[in-house]
Amino acid sequence: MLLEDQHPDNKSIMVAVLGAPNVGKSSLVNYLLGMDLSIVTNKPQTTRNRFHAVLTIDRTEIVLVDTPGLHKSSQELNKRINQQAREGVDGADLNLLLIDLTKDVLQQFVDFKENIDKELGRTWVVFTKSDRVEAASELPLSMVMEKAKLIMPNLEKHFLTSSKSGYNVHLLTGDICDEAIPGPHFYDRGAISNKPERFFATEYIREQAFALLKDELPYELAVVIDEYKDIKPKPGEDGASHISASILVNRPSQRAIVVGSKGSIIKEIGTRARKKISAMTDNKVHLNLHVKVSPKWFKNNFILEELGLPRAQDSARVWRNK
């Protein structure tokens, strides 16, 4: 629904942020937004749901669509995560295809074309992590682009960036603004996402679990909210959010690891997540965390839908022969 009473000079653009897992999509979204909204870890497949992150510069609204990293997998959870990424391009005016300079660059174009499995509209290439490559500004990126266009002919220009140092991100922002289309904004001024605070609360808990746990465990856990109550401030008393959440794991042995010795790990996850939720909501937060064994939750349609991951409509077509 469009907002009413809009300024006649308003412009808007929707930009899908795409690429393989771990290339730096969420880091770029956060840098552009100027806040740590999207979760970032050093592990691939951190982002599971696509969402809008909204940034307004003067009269221009940029709606960034953060998406999960596209990858090959025949597992139900990953198929649904991939579907989130594929649907992220629907309605986008522009796509940013992020390519990690620390990995095989051309292979990323080949893999992306195969995994996205649909025609993309206008697409710019954003080479990421320039700070991790020696003499990055001397890389023959124009030559790389010529080869990449043989794989994906609709690629337009490219940028060499770092979300760590901010290198060239302002150029990207400026060029995106230049492409914005005159017309009304989709979001109220001040709105930063289409997802509610409770979504980000689960994300911040999962982010800390990803950071503190290793091996396959991060991929076999999920977070669901059991209760989220906002208590309004009273005279002389601050308001607070009371949140109860469950970390779902696949096996009892995983429960013991997430809880940790004398509850040390779950306590640390809770402390770190609470700080981040509190910063986001600008409110005091009471966070109650539990660990629940929910065998094969990642194959359970009911739980996957609750996690915002509906069944991939075309999974049969996309994943045949794989």
Ligand SMILES: Nc1nc2c(ncn2[C@@H]2O[C@H](COP(=O)(O)OP(=O)(O)OP(=O)(O)O)[C@@H](O)[C@H]2O)c(=O)[nH]1
């Ligand atoms: N040095 C450096 N590291 C970066 C940069 N951008 C991202 N990273 C790191 O790369 C890792 C992955 O970053 P994310 O932003 O989570 O990547 P993503 O593409 O969103 O990953 P998924 O959500 O798993 O698809 C993290 O450890 C980041 O800190 C960058 O410009 N420079």
Ligand SMILES: [Mg+2]
């Ligand atoms: Mg991400």
